[in-house]
Amino acid sequence: MQEPNTDLDLTVNGVRHQGRSVPGDMSLVHFLHEDLGLTGTKIGCSIGECRACTVAVRTRPQAPVVTRQACMTSMRHVRGWDVTTVEGLAAAGALHPVQQAFLEREAFQCGYCAAGFAVAGSVVVDHAGQDRATDEAEQPLEETVDTVLGSHVCRCTDYERYRAAVLATARSAAPAERELGPPAPQEHLATGATTGEVIPRLSRTLTLSAADTERLGYTPVFDDPTLELIRLLRDGAEIEHSLLVQYLYAAFSVKVPRFADLAGWPSHRYGGRPLHLMGVAIEEMTHLDIVNSLLVALGAAPHLGRQQFPYEQDIYPFDFVLEPLSLHSLAKYVYVEASPSAVDPAQQHTPEDRAFVDRLHEVLGSTAPAAPRPNQVGSLYRKVTRVLELLQEREPDRLDYTSWFARLELLREEGESEHFALFRSMFEGNHPALQDCTDVWNPAAPDHPVVPLSHSSGLPPSGDPVPDETVPALRHLANLHYWAVCMLLDASYRQGMLFHSAARRHMTGPLRSLGTALAHRAEGLPFDAFVAGYAPGLDTAQNLRLAHTMVQQITIAQQRYARHLPYDYPANCALETLWELSLVRLT
Numbered sequence: 001m002q003e004p005n006t007d008l009d010l011t012v013n014g015v016r017h018q019g020r021s022v023p024g025d026m027s028l029v030h031f032l033h034e035d036l037g038l039t040g041t042k043i044g045c046s047i048g049e050c051r052a053c054t055v056a057v058r059t060r061p062q063a064p065v066v067t068r069q070a071c072m073t074s075m076r077h078v079r080g081w082d083v084t085t086v087e088g089l090a091a092a093g094a095l096h097p098v099q100q101a102f103l104e105r106e107a108f109q110c111g112y113c114a115a116g117f118a119v120a121g122s123v124v125v126d127h128a129g130q131d132r133a134t135d136e137a138e139q140p141l142e143e144t145v146d147t148v149l150g151s152h153v154c155r156c157t158d159y160e161r162y163r164a165a166v167l168a169t170a171r172s173a174a175p176a177e178r179e180l181g182p183p184a185p186q187e188h189l190a191t192g193a194t195t196g197e198v199i200p201r202l203s204r205t206l207t208l209s210a211a212d213t214e215r216l217g218y219t220p221v222f223d224d225p226t227l228e229l230i231r232l233l234r235d236g237a238e239i240e241h242s243l244l245v246q247y248l249y250a251a252f253s254v255k256v257p258r259f260a261d262l263a264g265w266p267s268h269r270y271g272g273r274p275l276h277l278m279g280v281a282i283e284e285m286t287h288l289d290i291v292n293s294l295l296v297a298l299g300a301a302p303h304l305g306r307q308q309f310p311y312e313q314d315i316y317p318f319d320f321v322l323e324p325l326s327l328h329s330l331a332k333y334v335y336v337e338a339s340p341s342a343v344d345p346a347q348q349h350t351p352e353d354r355a356f357v358d359r360l361h362e363v364l365g366s367t368a369p370a371a372p373r374p375n376q377v378g379s380l381y382r383k384v385t386r387v388l389e390l391l392q393e394r395e396p397d398r399l400d401y402t403s404w405f406a407r408l409e410l411l412r413e414e415g416e417s418e419h420f421a422l423f424r425s426m427f428e429g430n431h432p433a434l435q436d437c438t439d440v441w442n443p444a445a446p447d448h449p450v451v452p453l454s455h456s457s458g459l460p461p462s463g464d465p466v467p468d469e470t471v472p473a474l475r476h477l478a479n480l481h482y483w484a485v486c487m488l489l490d491a492s493y494r495q496g497m498l499f500h501s502a503a504r505r506h507m508t509g510p511l512r513s514l515g516t517a518l519a520h521r522a523e524g525l526p527f528d529a530f531v532a533g534y535a536p537g538l539d540t541a542q543n544l545r546l547a548h549t550m551v552q553q554i555t556i557a558q559q560r561y562a563r564h565l566p567y568d569y570p571a572n573c574a575l576e577t578l579w580e581l582s583l584v585r586l587t
Contacts, residue, residue, distance in 0.1 A: 041054075073501060097172070108157060212390060248507075253325050460476075
């Protein structure tokens, strides 16, 4: 299902575009190509890994310029951004110094990756040329170049000419003292947040009338709609987070490369109907965005917490558990994502639908001790919508209610139509990846698409070190990346989606690599919950510092367990995130 349109307010190469709407799930690179005719930004892998689509971005006025992968940036996230593409680098008829250096050093051959390198190089030069007038020492220039360029892929040259061209240009732009400073301790992240802010006033509390309760269709815990919405949305955030992790775990259990189209490696993308497990996981991340963004709009903190698997949630009809893909797990996914009528035997009108629903209930009853608890996931968001309508009556100017109603409808509809249809096709064995296969859900059959993963915690016993062995080392590193993703998402919801690109980069890069490597050893990712939570600091500055520290811990673990890392593990991912975090200046 296509996401509702979002209002356009974006500056590209100095030209502001506003006053109309575009699809919210349209990627920035396709907007540049199809809407603005700017085709210099190239489309390579479409999953944010090759960096051919790199653009330079200021997310808000006075913010530092950073790189972003346009292929994995949705238009719903770019409001207020100032974007520079390769077409915008030249000025007054002269090439940008980085472009000129590429020509003089013959840095490229086919040139397909050159635009991404040029834009990234311009960002390095921009930072090199800025004297921040701070007391802190900056990161050495060579480290900055390696961090920003390190993830770019070129299939023609040896990278060194690109690096040398950018480094020489940056040195000519840098203050003389820049090269003399020691490595950056980045203590600026430790500064405290400003004080004296006025506490926002929540909605005026009125007692609910009998008519209000009847219209809501249930008896809320709170008379105040803001408190009731926060309560409901926190439940929703926990469910969406848990579903995201469940589906990711299932994706790693699929045998690749034979069934890669079932898992979604490496064809995952952002936006559009999900075609595989990774696609559903990405949409669950989008749902998590919607729920947490509404929490923030209401003046509440985002919620990334969840309990340790396995656990029971009253709203969810089954225990949350990490398990490989199977006929029984698919039956649960079908049942949860379905509308009530889609799995009601009395409401089926064709022989095929009746046979499907009968088989579904047979599988659910064959291993469960009792019938499933009522499925209240869909009804949760119906409640949210009705309470939001009540808030609109009381405070009509508080939110953009039309937009939030559309996004909530999208969230519910995607589950009850798209996710349901996808999981049904897997359950019935007619998903395109399973065609020409027989008896696919029989574990003993040759066409069975699943590795029987074993799930264990990645946390060592209290006081014990992580063993210097491949499986424990990979589990530990996977936990660090997962915790970093959650901390980055929490910070991103509070900071205008500033770190979403970094969070997705950790998920589709290092976590994918580690999950695949563990699956080859019949082990699953641990996905342990972080006991301290994902915003454990006293204030925004401390939370950013702790996120920075978590990512630093990744770099330490990468070095400590280097001999165990998979061949495709992207070690530069953490360095790039550290660089992005180091640019944040709290006002």
